[in-house]
Amino acid sequence: xxxxxxxxxxxxxxxxxxxxxxxxxxxxxxxxxxxxxxxxxxxxxxxxxxxxxxxxxxxxxxxxxxxxxxxxxxxxxxxxxxxxxxxxxxxxxxxxxxxxxxxxxxxxxxxxxxxxxxxxxxxxxxxxxxxxxxxxxxxxxxxxxxxxx
Amino acid sequence: xxxxxxxxxxxxxxxxxxxxxxxxxxxxxxxxxxxxxxxxxxxxxxxxxxxxxxxxxxxxxxxxxxxxxxxxxxxxxxxxxxxxxxxxxxxxxxxxxxxxxxxxxxxxxxxxxxxxxxxxxxxxxxxxxxxxxxxxxxxxxxxxxxxxx
DNA sequence: TTATGTGCAAAGGTTTTGCAATAGT
DNA sequence: ACTATTGCAAAACCTTTGCACATAA
Numbered sequence: 001x002x003x004x005x006x007x008x009x010x011x012x013x014x015x016x017x018x019x020x021x022x023x024x025x026x027x028x029x030x031x032x033x034x035x036x037x038x039x040x041x042x043x044x045x046x047x048x049x050x051x052x053x054x055x056x057x058x059x060x061x062x063x064x065x066x067x068x069x070x071x072x073x074x075x076x077x078x079x080x081x082x083x084x085x086x087x088x089x090x091x092x093x094x095x096x097x098x099x100x101x102x103x104x105x106x107x108x109x110x111x112x113x114x115x116x117x118x119x120x121x122x123x124x125x126x127x128x129x130x131x132x133x134x135x136x137x138x139x140x141x142x143x144x145x146x147x148x149x
Numbered sequence: 150x151x152x153x154x155x156x157x158x159x160x161x162x163x164x165x166x167x168x169x170x171x172x173x174x175x176x177x178x179x180x181x182x183x184x185x186x187x188x189x190x191x192x193x194x195x196x197x198x199x200x201x202x203x204x205x206x207x208x209x210x211x212x213x214x215x216x217x218x219x220x221x222x223x224x225x226x227x228x229x230x231x232x233x234x235x236x237x238x239x240x241x242x243x244x245x246x247x248x249x250x251x252x253x254x255x256x257x258x259x260x261x262x263x264x265x266x267x268x269x270x271x272x273x274x275x276x277x278x279x280x281x282x283x284x285x286x287x288x289x290x291x292x293x294x295x296x297x298x
Numbered sequence: 299t300t301a302t303g304t305g306c307a308a309a310g311g312t313t314t315t316g317c318a319a320t321a322g323t
Numbered sequence: 324a325c326t327a328t329t330g331c332a333a334a335a336c337c338t339t340t341g342c343a344c345a346t347a348a
Binding site for chain 1: 223228230243245246252254258259262263266267270271272273274275276277278279280281282283284285286289
């Protein structure tokens with residue numbers, strides 16, 4: 001988790017102006033274990049007594065994602081986009097189907113597979129997205145609902 | 150790809166009425182290699198001179214997905230839901246970042262990993278979603294845009 | 299016949315956009 | 324000072340819903 005000065009530098013390196021809002025948003029997402037929706041970011045800013053408009057949140061998230069300071073995910077929590085701080089660590093998510101909590105898991109089981117696929121398909125593989133679904137220890141204890149995915 | 154009569158039986162087994170619209174939609178998705186958005190399904194129906202309302206398409210897709218005759222995916226092609234015929238075959242998708250075409254790939258490299266994860270995390274793993282991104286042979290030839298994911 | 303499915307129109311929720319005002323460099 | 328960023332309000336977009344009518348069983 002970087003300090004404010006680093007967010008400033010990161011923004012400058014992208015040719016972006018270093019504004020309070022951008023730094024706040026980077027900091028919020030950098031300090032979170034879970035990706036946030038635009039709305040969640042907005043609410044967190046309001047909670048911190050930051051005056052900002054929701055459309056600015058959307059624009060800022062988009063700008064930061066285009067500049068690779070954030071990742072935009074599509075684990076559609078009911079169809080809304082999710083944003084996470086780009087830690088430049090390749091990792092995947094374990095989503096609890098009970099409480100919907102999202103847990104990050106480091107490491108990737110797919111490195112060899114990607115290479116194999118390049119040969120098999122004649123595609124150039126640029127990356128992949130893997131989300132894993134299950135029930136966390138707590139929700140498991142309450143009895144499993146129907147299985148998905 | 151089933152015949153009409155099978156769609157009829159599948160619907161009945163789910164306790165659903167067998168209507169022209171439902172059969173048409175099942176057939177469209179069953180005959181497609183790619184998942185469709187609600188809108189794409191609607192347009193295909195119109196092309197086939199089927200008179201239907203877009204809200205009926207949404208309702209039908211939802212009903213069929215709840216009853217597991219379709220899968221609802223969240224490879225957000227710009228945030229819209231995608232539906233595919235449920236072939237009850239576990240498979241993943243290879244998405245071309247150039248032309249956005251989606252290619253299904255059979256087989257799964259994650260069976261062992263899922264089990265390992267159950268032990269490591271103490272979650273019950275219910276499933277996973279893996280999408281792979283790259284450039285298809287055609288788009289590759291045109292020169293690769295920037296890398297994503 | 300009777301519950302289920304459908305069309306239509308209207309509303310809901312998320313995200314985007316135009317334009318004038320503001321703030322960073 | 325100059326340009327990028329922001330607020331505000333409105334629109335765009337995808338999806339859902341209420342209700343009256345139509346249809347499958």
